Amino acid sequence: MSGVPSSLRFLQERNSAARLAGPGPGADELEQMLQCALRSPDHARLRPWRFISIQGDRRMAFGELLRASLLRRDPLADQAAQDRALNAPLRAPLVIAVLVSLTEHPKVPFWEQRLSAGCAAFSLTLAAEAMDYAAIWRTGAFAEDQQLVRDLGGAENEEFVGFVYVGRRDCPAKPIPDLETDDFHRVW
Ligand SMILES: Cc1cc2nc3c(=O)[nH]c(=O)nc-3n(C[C@H](O)[C@H](O)[C@H](O)COP(=O)(O)O)c2cc1C
Structure with a gap:
């Protein structure tokens, strides 16, 4: 890959x-991201993206919400599954819930708004890597x-597009x- 500008190499080598x-x-740094x-x-x-950042002890409170979510979905979830849900947010020092705020618009269907918010989630992962974190x-x-x-304070017209976990890379x-x-790709 000699001769490839470092900015392109950065994109080509992005690694979750x-x-x-x-x-x-x-x-x-969060502000920069x-x-x-x-x-x-x-x-x-439309700026359809919304972000909710969760750090420190709030991750434990978020874990409680995840456990409650699991139990709504599966009231018989065993203790191991409950513990996984409870501890999921502790897998990174920062979790950013990324949501899309859907608005009726004559030219912008919901799928476009979801893609836009997805781009924002991806951009967070790139920004994290650009600052020598990983995501x-x-x-x-x-x-x-x-x-x-709703438990996180979101509105009726909001949906998750995902959760971006950010921290120092702790694995090869x-x-x-x-x-x-x-x-x-094909040329047409
Ligand atoms: C919309 C979306 C949802 C994802 N959900 C999960 C997930 O729940 N768990 C997971 O381990 N990886 C999930 N992934 C995949 C990881 O983000 C990541 O892409 C994968 O580990 C491969 O690593 P790489 O991006 O470095 O190739 C998801 C990716 C996308 C785009």
Whole structure:
């Protein structure tokens, strides 16, 4: 990859991290990350993205909400599953719930607004890596729980697009898959 500008190489080598440790980003760094997300592409300037950051002890309170979500979905969930839900937010020093705020618009269907908010979630992962942190975008069944949106103070018209976990990479970086552009691209 000689001759590839470092900014391109950065994008080509982006690498999520499943294991993340503290310390996480401080307030100024979080502000920088969010500023990056706010530059996501956005039809009609609806700014459909919303972010809820959860750090420190609040992660435990969030874990309680996740356990309650699990029990709503599966009242018979065993203790191990409950503990996994409870402790899920502790897998990173910073968890950012990314939501889309859906607005009826004559030119911007909901799917476009969801994509925009998804771009914002991706941008958070890129910003984290640009600041020498690492990140992973997670969803799972929790991301489909509208009661959980409400529990976090979200509105009726808001949905999760995911949870971006951010911290210091605490595992070896995965090998970057060797993908061929020809398998995904054709000239027409
Ligand atoms: C919308 C979306 C939801 C995802 N949900 C999960 C998830 O719940 N759990 C998980 O381990 N990875 C999830 N992933 C995948 C990871 O974010 C990540 O892409 C994957 O670990 C591969 O790593 P890489 O991005 O470095 O190739 C999700 C990705 C996307 C785009």
